[in-house]
Amino acid sequence: MATFDFDAVVVGGGVAGACTAALMAKAGFNVCLLDQRIPNPPDDETSARVVALSLGSQRILNHAGAWSLLGEEHATAYGEMRVESGQGVLRFRADEHGLPALGWIVEIPRIQHALWTVLKDHPKVSIQAPSHWHDWSPIEGGIKIRLADEKGDLTASLTTRVLIGADGAQSRLRQSAGIETTQWDYNQRALIGPVTTETPNPGMAWQRFTPLGPLALLPLPDGQSSIVWSITNTEADRLAKLDPQALVETINEVLVESHPHASKTHPTLDPITPMGALAQLHQAHWLPLKRIRADRLIGNPDQGPLVLVGDAGHSVHPLAGQGLNMGLADAAALVECLNAADQTKNMDSEQPWQKALVRYNRWRLSASTLNASGIHFINEISRAPMGLGKHSLGLSFMVANRLWPVREAMIQKACGIDRDSPALAQGGQPKTSPSAK
Ligand SMILES: Cc1cc2nc3c(=O)[nH]c(=O)nc-3n(C[C@H](O)[C@H](O)[C@H](O)COP(=O)(O)OP(=O)(O)OC[C@H]3O[C@@H](n4cnc5c(N)ncnc54)[C@H](O)[C@@H]3O)c2cc1C
Secondary structure, eight states: OOOOOOEEEEOOSSSSHHHHHHHHHHHHEEEEEEEEOOOOOOOSOSSSSSEEEEEHHHHHHHHHOOOOHHHHHGGEOOEEEEEEEEEEEEEETGGGTTSSSSSSEEEEHHHHHHHHHHHHHHHTEEEOOEEEEEEEETTTTTTEEEEEEETTTTEEEEEEEEEOOOOOOHEEEHHHTTTEEEEEEEEEEEEEEEEEESSSSEEEEEEEEETTTEEEEEEEEGOOOEEEEEEHHHHHHHHHTTTTHHHHHOOOOHHHSSSSTTHHHHSSSOOOOOTOOOEOOOOEEEEEEEEEEOOOSOOOOGGGGEEGGGGGEEEGGGGOOOOOHHHHHHHHHHHHHHHHHHHHSSSTOOOOOHHHHHHHHHHHHHHHHHHHHHHHEEEEEEEEGGHHHHHHHHHHHHHHHHEEEHHHHHHHHHHOSSTTTTTTTEEETOOOOOTOO
């Protein structure tokens, strides 16, 4: 078999790419991670960019060696999840499903920093950052990629058995491979930021479909919550002009309006939020929302072994908190497929990983499309006029809440531990590749 500088070159050191690199290295492969910038170390202030990570993602990050570096104080577990629409409520408790937690709220810069710390210390990893790729082309059994500095002058040429694109939703690698995308602009923006509520958040991920859009409060350390409120661009333009206190008052009004008679007709529903009214919004950021779906997650066979993970392959609406969870499942699934191919394959085959990539594409394209379409569907329904969407969603929540098998299937899926999830996410241990150097 031909020799290569690396088993894998990963373009993009966001959480999905850095985790893919760490899992590849852990499996015994030589990896090069390339990013156009070196991420700043997290500072003491809580970042507005937090994500809800599922149990499956926690297991993947734990295996990659990053979870223990985060520190308990930076991963806030939630044992309860509540979703409300109209008079319908869907409730989940980790203990009822025999789970340690339903998920954890983590700041993106911290988890990225933990992964980069793992990678910097790993003997099988080389980090090229800040660095850009100039071009890439197929070679026998792999790909050659040339790097350039900011001025465009070539700096290095590397060969690899697989080229992994983890360069985010606007992936340049995806575009260069001619992989088409289907895109939906939601004409929505998400308000995000840490908030203080009347009473501390007890470790609950809570979401209500308000008339303006879904509003979630996710638990942060010290009883604070992180708000994620997705609303139309027109409303966002109007609300972004308000000072923070006026914005908080407006949000409280919308929350009350979304349940005008909650305490009378449905005493278990809280009129504002389970944590009372919002008191203070600490930093407000507005992020545009778009769904992007790559039509395939691998290059054509004649392009050599190229594959996409994370937002490079799919970015989704945040209402189900699944985007990065899907990216981490991609990372684990890819390493699982490559490893399995190395366990069973004919080592003399010219392109031993090509079949593994086809399997990855089939697996993750269908899983991510199914997830993303479900999320898209809920968002579209919730926006139906005259409160129709809100009430039909509420009705389905009411029904689902009473059907235990449905609840169990939903929680397995939401926690990323269902039978379609990578073995690592389900609690299994992947093997080390026999061909790893
Ligand atoms: C409001 C909001 C809330 C969300 N909440 C959740 C949640 O609760 N749970 C969840 O799972 N997900 C959530 N998501 C989704 C999640 O934030 C994304 O899915 C995730 O951050 C994407 O990670 P990534 O590593 O794939 O891409 P990115 O984070 O975009 O990383 C891409 C990396 O590639 C690098 N790069 C780009 N171009 C190049 C190049 N040409 N050369 C070299 N390097 C390059 C960049 O520097 C960057 O480091 C949310 C998203 C939004 C908008």
